[in-house]
Amino acid sequence: MSYVAIKGGKAAIDGAAAAAEFLRGHDDSGEPLKLSAIESQLRLLTSRVVSEGGLYHPRLAALAIKQFQGDTLEAAFALRAYRSTKPRLLATPVQDSTNMRCIRRISAAFKDIPGGQMIGPSYDYALRLLRLDLADENPEAFRSIGKTFLAELSEADLPDSFPKVLDALRAEGLLPPVTEGRGEPFDITREPLVFPVPRSAALATMARAETGSLLAMAYSNMRGYGDVHPTVAELRVGYIPVMVPHPVTGEPMEAGEVLVTECEVVAMYESGKAGSLPTFTLGYGACFGHNEVKVISMAILDRALQKGMQEGPVNPSEDPEFVLLHVDGVDSMGFASHYKMPHYVTFQSDMDRLRTTQGKARDADQAPQMEVKA
């Protein structure tokens, strides 16, 4: 395939940028969007871009959403481009999500879990009826939302963190053994995926995958192109403190916290390796920001890929190459978009070939008729 360089395009390109800006500015309110408004009022959209961009910077994600007028694929692309301009300073020590400062913590596997179930900020039980009062929201009413909610700030007697449901199952011997200390995790920002890849590469790839792509693949497994049959042992949303060595003392210090959504899924049990008892199979999903559908999908795909690696893939969602090479939003959007680039030379040669082939077919049609006449 060859691409054609075109002269005289600069004016048109500048015009395109101006036209896009014109549409962006075409707002009767005359008020430019504040980044804080995008970050807070559109927090789930911001979470999506943070996680697909692969960079935990909600403020910049909000900026990208504003700049690209809400296109999440372009916004994620902009974040990825931004991160390529910054030096790599460190890899953190391994963080433990048991220390998460939860704002939501539920289990579908058990009614009672140590520490209890807390729905947190969720639309799970909301009626999907449009709230027309949001069409013309009173600014004063808006500003008093926080005050109202916090008016009865109870002296909540809650611990800072909660144990993992899976740890209780593990203590009972119902889960496969852990595989701690497997060496350096795969760095997908430095190395290409050359199959077979380790599980750390699959998890890292899915953690910044495009939500819809992951969901579609996982859904195919849920609906029958697969047999994971998952139960959500635990889903949690909260802030994980990031502990790194202090430059002077070397002791772990808190550098900050990161909003993470995490899902641990228990799937059908399977017989253990020779001699050991059968155990449940597990799937795990986690990503930056608040995105539950993504981590549930990721956990199901994690389990499906484990099965595919062990027994050979029977369904597309179990095939690591099929899944991992087609879920990255920047890769897939980039390829789809490249079709808009000039392909004039290729297409010209296609037209020439078709005309020649049509010509030959016409000649072949005429030949037998001549024989009949003679």
Added chain:
Amino acid sequence: MIDIPRQEWAAALSALPTKEVKAVADSFASSCQVRDVTLPQSGLGLLTLRDGAFHEAFHLGEVPVARAHVVLRTPDGHESSGGAVLIDDRATIARAIAILDGALAGRLPGWETAAALVERGYSARAEKFAERKHILASTRVDFSLLGQAEEEDGDE
């Protein structure tokens, strides 16, 4: 004396407006000599997480990282080292917090101002944590009550 452990000073100071933190740091920088042990840097860090299923380590993604390591020296020759690593993209605020970390750790003259700042930041963070706990407490579910009510209905 300050009760808050050193490992939480940076997080506490990050909860305050950066202008304030920088202003107090600047006052130490003018009364002491500040030497950069490493160049204050801002860049990226890979966030490594342990998966809950098999306890394997994987990289969840990248976070902005700013870090600094300084040595403060008072006019009478007393030295103290300070450092900070932050989930932030500003090397300047990392350096300011590193200066305060050094001033406080070494009890350099004026350390009480730095201590007061850390305590205020700690309270601001505690408020944020209390809000989160209120979210949890107000959405707590007790499924076992559901089972009880069914039994009672069955008895009637």
Added chain:
Amino acid sequence: MSNMQTSMTSHRLWFPPMQQQIFRGLLHVFSYPGRVAECTAESMTWLALLAALTGGEVTLADPHGLIAADIWPKLEARLTTPDTATFIVADGGRAMDFQPCIGSLESPETGATLLLRVAALGEHSEGGVLLDLSGPGIQGNTELSISGLHPSWLIARAGLAAAFPLGVDLLLCDDRRFAALPRTTRIKTGDII
């Protein structure tokens, strides 16, 4: 030496504008082997080059102990032994006493870059050597004179010629100037001047 390095730690050498200038100079000398570039940073040339080249993701060896202790945190490079390091800084006046990494057939580019401190570059001074250079980046032939380079370095380099594309690349530095001898350059040692 250590005091001079210490006073350099707040120097503009460590900031992007100077490092970009130095990097431009490095591109020039590697593109045109044998040409000598001026180092405009007011510091030792080899240190200026290291400041521009190294960072957290490279390994650096210092077998002759040239780098002061307080400079290492600023370079951010990881200290390793000369046989594995990406960059090696050494006193070119001393005999070569280590085996640098020369790369592999799959990755010949992983061969080390050696920064050698010499007495003088490009001046016809006593006890120096005149090199006749040809190859990529050189139109025909060019000459480079070096004084204060122990003969063992060029002998070792000649010994590696048969291993091409494996090998090492040399960066020679005096107080003010630097020049490059990448492994693609052919050297004929001329007269001792």
